Amino acid sequence: MPPVVEPPLESPATLAEAFALLAENAGEAAPDPAASGAVTSGPWRPLAGGTDLYVQMTGELGPPPARLLDLWGLDELRGIRLDGGDLVLGALTTYTEIRRSPLVREHVPALAEAAATIGAAQIQNRGTIGGNAVNASPAGDTLPVLLATDAVLVAGGSRGERPIPAGAFWPAYRTTALAPDELLLAIRIPLAAREVRFRKVGTRRAQAISKVVLALAWRGGPAGASVPSGPWSDVRVALGSVAPTPIRAAGAEAVLEGAAPTPETADRAAEALAAELRPIDDVRSTADYRRTVAARVLHRLIREAGGW
Amino acid sequence: MTRVAFTLNGAPVEVDVPGSRRLLDVLREDLGLTGAKEGCGEGECGACSVLVDGAVVDSCLVAVAQVRGATVLTVEGLGRGGRALESPDPLDRLDPLQVAFLEHGGAQCGICTPGMLIAARAYLDAGGGPDPDAIREAIAGNLCRCTGYTKIVEAIAQAADVAGGVGR
Numbered sequence: 001m002p003p004v005v006e007p008p009l010e011s012p013a014t015l016a017e018a019f020a021l022l023a024e025n026a027g028e029a030a031p032d033p034a035a036s037g038a039v040t041s042g043p044w045r046p047l048a049g050g051t052d053l054y055v056q057m058t059g060e061l062g063p064p065p066a067r068l069l070d071l072w073g074l075d076e077l078r079g080i081r082l083d084g085g086d087l088v089l090g091a092l093t094t095y096t097e098i099r100r101s102p103l104v105r106e107h108v109p110a111l112a113e114a115a116a117t118i119g120a121a122q123i124q125n126r127g128t129i130g131g132n133a134v135n136a137s138p139a140g141d142t143l144p145v146l147l148a149t150d151a152v153l154v155a156g157g158s159r160g161e162r163p164i165p166a167g168a169f170w171p172a173y174r175t176t177a178l179a180p181d182e183l184l185l186a187i188r189i190p191l192a193a194r195e196v197r198f199r200k201v202g203t204r205r206a207q208a209i210s211k212v213v214l215a216l217a218w219r220g221g222p223a224g225a226s227v228p229s230g231p232w233s234d235v236r237v238a239l240g241s242v243a244p245t246p247i248r249a250a251g252a253e254a255v256l257e258g259a260a261p262t263p264e265t266a267d268r269a270a271e272a273l274a275a276e277l278r279p280i281d282d283v284r285s286t287a288d289y290r291r292t293v294a295a296r297v298l299h300r301l302i303r304e305a306g307g308w
Numbered sequence: 309m310t311r312v313a314f315t316l317n318g319a320p321v322e323v324d325v326p327g328s329r330r331l332l333d334v335l336r337e338d339l340g341l342t343g344a345k346e347g348c349g350e351g352e353c354g355a356c357s358v359l360v361d362g363a364v365v366d367s368c369l370v371a372v373a374q375v376r377g378a379t380v381l382t383v384e385g386l387g388r389g390g391r392a393l394e395s396p397d398p399l400d401r402l403d404p405l406q407v408a409f410l411e412h413g414g415a416q417c418g419i420c421t422p423g424m425l426i427a428a429r430a431y432l433d434a435g436g437g438p439d440p441d442a443i444r445e446a447i448a449g450n451l452c453r454c455t456g457y458t459k460i461v462e463a464i465a466q467a468a469d470v471a472g473g474v475g476r
């Protein structure tokens with residue numbers, strides 16, 4: 001195993017201090033790998049629970065961070081509350097806190113379900129929803145839920161705050177819309193009276209990185225009714241692990257918009273999804289498997305909603 | 309170097325180390341507590357599990373700066389204190405989980421055992437009972453390649469039954 005690097009680390013006591021350090025990132029060039037000696041400069045990399053970032057400290061997954069900005073002590077970034085029709089989660093909210101939160105379970109139970117599928121107790125006690133978003137893995141399990149609920153990610157820095165819609169937060173593979181001097185502060189999920197369903201398919205129930213992860217949201221009749229509910233509106237079909245970024249499936253959404261969750265609708269939506277997805281073969285799964293399973297998962301969620 | 313003070317197995321400790329050093333390395337290299345093991349170094353195996361403020365974590369993924377002021381428990385800190393320490397029978401000094409692991413053959417090669425015990429301690433401290441499914445979820449982040457888990461689950465269930473799981 002290669003040696004573990006121990007880059008410089010600062011633990012700011014306040015958000016203002018964190019912003020001031022992060023402001024050094026504006027215009028900061030990447031460190032010169034040919035430079036000799038210990039790395040003492042280079043961009044600050046925000047560190048939350050470390051469940052993704054500390055896996056990179058051996059350098060086996062690319063260059064390890066040059067400098068670490070430890071956010072763990074910033075209680076300003078913690079907590080779950082209702083505010084102006086939104087459920088607001090501080091960026092440092094852990095998966096365990098999400099699972100246990102009565103507010104999450106009442107208003108967005110699909111997010112609690114997603115949090116419960118991530119890693120196991122050790123990861124859920126440290127991993128944060130903000131870290132999941134900023135790590136920007138296409139397999140991030142909460143990210144389809146954020147897309148399906150029209151969540152807004154609140155970025156902030158010394159220049160002020162700005163909202164970024166989830167649909168614009170992951171512009172490319174492993175990339176976020178954050179500027180180098182910005183932190184993710186909070187995630188706002190509008191309480192739009194939508195039904196949201198979540199399903200993850202991995203190799204095992206715990207400690208698995210997703211092969212396919214899907215969130216489905218709609219407005220309409222109650223789910224699980226004994227008769228198919230009425231037509232759906234504001235439908236969102238969001239997926240992870242099937243593209244370079246978390247994505248929404250426009251084709252499947254178009255089929256479902258205005259349609260009732262009947263067997264015929266489910267068949268057409270699943271076909272549309274299989275036709276529009278362009279997954280890849282990699283170490284965790286194959287393109288064929290991902291396309292087939294994503295379509296099946298969507299079909300099943302529609303069937304469960306339709307009660308047939 | 310950063311000075312980091314925290315409580316380790318009930319006693320205050322202070323280390324002068326890089327703040328980004330992994331808690332696992334501080335425990336094993338700087339403090340000489342080799343109970344927590346490095347299996348994978350990436351949060352898959354749970355062999356490095358310790359409790360931080362009562363929550364089970366992988367110590368290979370925690371910067372030591374992040375436990376400043378916290379309470380850390382490793383497998384070395386399990387067991388009963390007080391009068392039990394004067395008992396002539398070593399079994400009396402063990403955590404009921406350790407006794408149950410011994411009685412059920414819950415340890416074979418032993419690499420996963422410290423992490424298993426710590427994850428199980430977190431589960432019992434949170435009020436967990438003898439339900440095998442709940443126990444399996446509680447140790448889902450701890451890999452064992454010897455036992456097939458059955459004996460580990462039985463041992464934790466026994467410890468949960470005995471004294472309602474109250475141990476250390």
